[in-house]
Amino acid sequence: MAFHPHKVAEYISSWLNSYADAARFDGFVLGVSGGIDSAVTATLCLMTGKPVYVVDLPIHQNPTELERSKELCVSLSQRFSNMTVLRAPLTEVYEATKAALPDVGDLSQGLALANTRARLRMTFLYAIGAQRRALVVGTGNKIEDFGIGFFTKYGDGGVDVSPIADLMKSEVYVLGRALGVPQSILEAAPTDGLWGDGRNDEDQIGASYAELEIAMTFSEEKGDSNTLEGREKEVYEIYTRLNNANRHKMDPIPVCTIPRD
Numbered sequence: 001m002a003f004h005p006h007k008v009a010e011y012i013s014s015w016l017n018s019y020a021d022a023a024r025f026d027g028f029v030l031g032v033s034g035g036i037d038s039a040v041t042a043t044l045c046l047m048t049g050k051p052v053y054v055v056d057l058p059i060h061q062n063p064t065e066l067e068r069s070k071e072l073c074v075s076l077s078q079r080f081s082n083m084t085v086l087r088a089p090l091t092e093v094y095e096a097t098k099a100a101l102p103d104v105g106d107l108s109q110g111l112a113l114a115n116t117r118a119r120l121r122m123t124f125l126y127a128i129g130a131q132r133r134a135l136v137v138g139t140g141n142k143i144e145d146f147g148i149g150f151f152t153k154y155g156d157g158g159v160d161v162s163p164i165a166d167l168m169k170s171e172v173y174v175l176g177r178a179l180g181v182p183q184s185i186l187e188a189a190p191t192d193g194l195w196g197d198g199r200n201d202e203d204q205i206g207a208s209y210a211e212l213e214i215a216m217t218f219s220e221e222k223g224d225s226n227t228l229e230g231r232e233k234e235v236y237e238i239y240t241r242l243n244n245a246n247r248h249k250m251d252p253i254p255v256c257t258i259p260r261d
Contacts, residue, residue: 003171005178012163013047019161020050020135027051027082029129030137031121031156033193034068037139037164039181040172042072044163045137046080053134056087057121059094060196064188071182079180088124090117114194118155126158138162141169143209147216148239149246150192150205157249168216169209205242207235215239 016028027050032038045052054076056069073085097116122136129136138159144150145165151157164172169190176186189200190209202208207215215236218228228236 003174005175008167008171009044009047009175009179012044016045016137016161016163017048017050020048023135023160025135026133027053027135028137029053029055029125029132029134030139031055031057031125032069032072033139033191034065034072034185035139035188035190035193036169036172036176036181036185037141037190039072039185040176040179041137041139041164042076042083043179043181046076046083049082051082051084051132051134052080053084053086053128053132055125055128056085057090057124058087059090059117059120061193062191062196062198065191065193068182068185068188071184075180075182086128088128090120090124094120110195114192115152115155117194118152118192119158122155122158129160135160138165140165141167141172143169143212143216146250147212148205148242149249150201150242151249152194153249156192168213170213205238207238211235212239219243 020026020028028045028048029052030038030041030045032042032054042052042054054073056066056073058066073083076083077085094117097120098113125136128134136159138145138156138161140151140156140162141164145157145162164175167175173186189202191200192204205212211231212235214232216239218225218236219239225233225236225240
């Protein structure tokens with residue numbers, strides 16, 4: 001099936017508008033990271049014509065990520081009059097949170113602290129949204145949200161709406177080019193920005209998004225994994241391992257149902 005980026009963009013922005021009207025919210029709020037997903041999502045929100053609050057939430061952020069976020073905001077402000085750029089530096093808040101955590105000795109706190117960054121950002125986005133009657137908008141794509149669960153539970157996964165979660169990463173890039181996202185963002189290696197040491201998504205996952213798309217499609221089509229070999233088999237094993245391990249993020253919260261008898 002052909003992918004028509006301008007039609008998709010119009011459809012998503014119309015969907016966002018209708019959802020906000022039905023929910024009786026005035027606009028949208030989202031965090032920008034200097035990455036393609038948040039850049040495309042911000043543009044789609046701005047296309048609605050409703051007020052959009054684009055928030056920079058740095059925590060020991062890589063300077064190149066900050067530069068790309070700034071470039072995006074400048075670019076969008078030249079095209080849209082309904083955008084307000086906000087900045088909430090959270091490094092001191094994060095350090096205070098770290099200091100308040102119990103000492104666990106030599107146990108690794110890496111992932112716990114990375115996820116804490118995402119959850120602090122979510123808290124601030126919801127506070128800003130509540131102040132302005134704005135929906136918190138997610139920026140996750142289909143691979144992240146429904147393939148390998150590459151997001152923080154109640155962090156960047158804590159949102160009101162997910163406008164691009166039915167799009168593969170490759171489709172997000174096509175949409176980004178059509179929407180005029182800055183070239184620096186289109187060329188940047190995808191990163192969650194939670195570590196501060198320059199590692200990107202592929203470093204963490206062990207596979208590129210292009211490879212994961214093939215694995216996800218193969219899985220959805222219920223292909224026989226015994227027919228795979230080499231790198232394809234390796235990536236498929238990465239995909240299925242992460243899909244299983246992160247199922248708790250993607251499925252509804254388990255509820256203990258009490259028998260009435």
